[in-house]
Amino acid sequence: MDKEKRKPSLEQEEGIEQAEQGVEQKRSLLSGLRDRFSSLRRDNLSLEQQVRREASEHREEGKAETQREIDAERDRRDRQKEETPQEREKRLERMRQAEEQQERDRTKTMDEIAREPRSYEERMREGEARRTREEAETKRKREKESHMSPEEIQQAIREERQREEESRKAEAARQAVDRMWEREREEERERIHLEAEMKRAEEAREEARRLEEQTPEAQRARELRDMEARARRHEEEKRAGIGLTEQERYQRDQKQKERLLKDAAERERRDREEQEFAERRHRALKEERAPDEKVRELMAEKMSLQLEDGTRLDLRETVPALVEALRKNPDAEYAARAIEDMSRTMEKAVEDALMYASDYKDKLDQLTAEFQSKIVAEAGRYDIDLTNPLPEEAAGVDQEVSAEQAAEGRLAAALEGTKIIPSDFNDLMAVERSTEKKKGYREQRQAILDKLSEGAAEDGEELKAMIEKFAKDVRRGMDENFL
Amino acid sequence: MENDVQQMTEDELDRSIEEMREKIEGEVERRHRLLAELQKIRKRRETRKDAEGRQEIERLKKEIDGL
The missing domain is CATH 1.10.287 (Helix Hairpins)
Structure with missing residues (x-):
């Protein structure tokens, strides 16, 4: 055994x-x-x-x-x-x-x-304690094994293997957990590191800003801003009366009082003037309804023209005749209109001069001079006798004129279908600078008028073509001169 | 060193293995810390270089403006 x-x-x-x-x-x-x-x-x-x-x-x-x-x-x-x-x-x-x-x-x-890892010593101590425990366990086990039967030893070996297997599994699980923890710690470290980096970057930016603010240019700009702010504050304080001595406050109040009084006086003066103006206007309007001798006298004085030969013309009679004479010449349409306008202005100016202050009289004298020189100039240009702007004409001439007028009437009617109106021709003649073109337009118009005077029908082939061409040329001329 | 290992009993081996594991773990931790510090230093240097570059650009701009 x-x-x-x-x-x-x-x-x-x-x-x-x-x-x-x-x-x-x-x-x-x-x-x-x-x-x-x-x-x-x-x-x-x-x-x-x-x-x-x-x-x-x-x-x-x-x-x-x-x-x-x-x-x-x-x-x-x-x-x-x-x-x-x-x-x-x-x-x-x-x-x-x-x-x-x-x-x-x-x-x-x-x-x-x-320094060595801080946890190293601790871990060593823990390891030592664990090893002592394990050694004691092994010793106890061996002592136990020495009294065991082969079956019991076999059983113990199997149990030991099982424990080892479990221990291996537990170790694997522990390592997995450790790895997970390690990953988390790593991430945490990374996060802290990033945060620190961001903070440092921010500090560097702040430092750069601070240094930038210390440059001479920035300092000058800041000083300028400070000065402006100080000036503004001082101004505001002055307005609000802060920091003023008694004397300064008194002077400021006095100045303000003076300014207010001056404003009030100015306002009063304006009101008075407006009132006077309204009264004068009211009086003048009443006088207009029954013009007195004074108006008539001034009107007669200003609306008269003394010629070189000593003849005195009453422009209130001469002007309408002159305008009519000018209108007979298509080239003088603008002159006629200008004289009509000036005549109206003169009449109004005479009334104003009587109604308002003396400076209107100076204006009236100026207008009178301009008006008179315009009348003389236009009459001279179109060879009109101012003493007889519309001379008596022979009956034949009258008939001729009336025939021509009739033709013009028919021309105006014929132009209705075109893109021009009869006055366009006069306007064009007034502004066209080329005498050759002027002559061409005039000849075209005269040729049409002649045809119409001869009794040609407006819808006749030839006349129709002439009118269309005339209208087209006038339109083009207007575009060239007015656009 | 090899002889030393060959002459060890199983218990000594276990203890040495455990010790070695602890040491390795410590070194790994230390390595992490060193790497983090290195990274930190490099970042700081980079930031400083950036700032210097910016200052240099500003200086050149001012010089050009002054021409």
Whole structure:
């Protein structure tokens, strides 16, 4: 029985073999882990050196930048010559302190990085405790195993394997959870890092804005704005009476009072003038209904013209005859209209001169001179005798004239279907500068009038064509001259 | 080192493996921190360079305006 007990069974041998294999696997795992650790350690050292190098470069850049800022600031101050040496010393001291603080912050960060992971010792202690527990458990198990029968050992091995299997599963689950946690931590770190970056970018922008505001141009603009604001405020305060002495307030009130009195006097004067004007107008309107001797006298004086030979013309009679004589000549239509208009203006001016102030009389004299010279000029141009603008004509001539007038009437009727009206011809003749064209229009018109006088029918082929051509030419002439 | 591993008992192996795991985990954490710091430093340098570039552009603009 003892012999059988000492001799290991097949299953026991199998177990021993598996245990040896397990130990081998652990050895190779440990070797792999050591390699991995060495490699990580090496990488981290190199990374740390890189971080230190870049941090140092960053510091140097920061120092250079600060120095540049200090120099720029000093130059600016020197230029402006506003800073006293004490102020400058203080400012430089402040900048040095800020730089030192930054330096301390950077060093602190590097020290933290260089330190071993904080949780390492704790984890080691926990691991030690766990291992002690496991060792005690193993010892207890072995002691128990030494009193076991082969079946019991077999059973224990199976249980052990099952536990190992469960443990492996649990470990896998734990690792999965760890990985998940690690991912979350990574994301959180990234988020914090991004937030910090954004904050720093914002600070850099703020700093850039601040520096920009310190440029001489910005400062000048700000000073200008301040000055304007001060002037406005001062003006407002002045208006509101703030900051004024008793004397100034009294003077201001006096000035205001004077201004108000002046405005009131001005208003009163305007009202009085309007009132007088209305009264004069009322009187004048009454007088218009029954013109007195004065109006008649002035009208007679102004509406008369003394010729070179001493003849005195009453223009109130001469003008209508002159206008009529002018109208007989199509070229003089504009002159006739102008004289008619001026005559009406003169009559009105005489009335106004009597009604209103004396400056109207000056205006009336000017108008009279213009009117008289216009009458003389137009009469001279169209060879009209002012003493007899419409001479008595022979009966034959009268008949001829009436025949011509009839023809003109028929021409006007014939032109109704075209795009021109009879007065267009006169307008065109008044504005057309080319004498050749004028002659052409006149000849065309005369040829039509001759045909009509001869008794030709308006709807006759030849006359119709002539009228259409005339209308077309006049239209074109008008377009050329008026558009 | 290899001899050392070969002569270890199973318990010693277990303990060493556990220790090594802890150390590796620590190094991994440290690596993360170093990388984050490096990134931070690079960002700062980039920001500073951007700001310098902007200032340089402003300066040149003013010079051109003054011509």
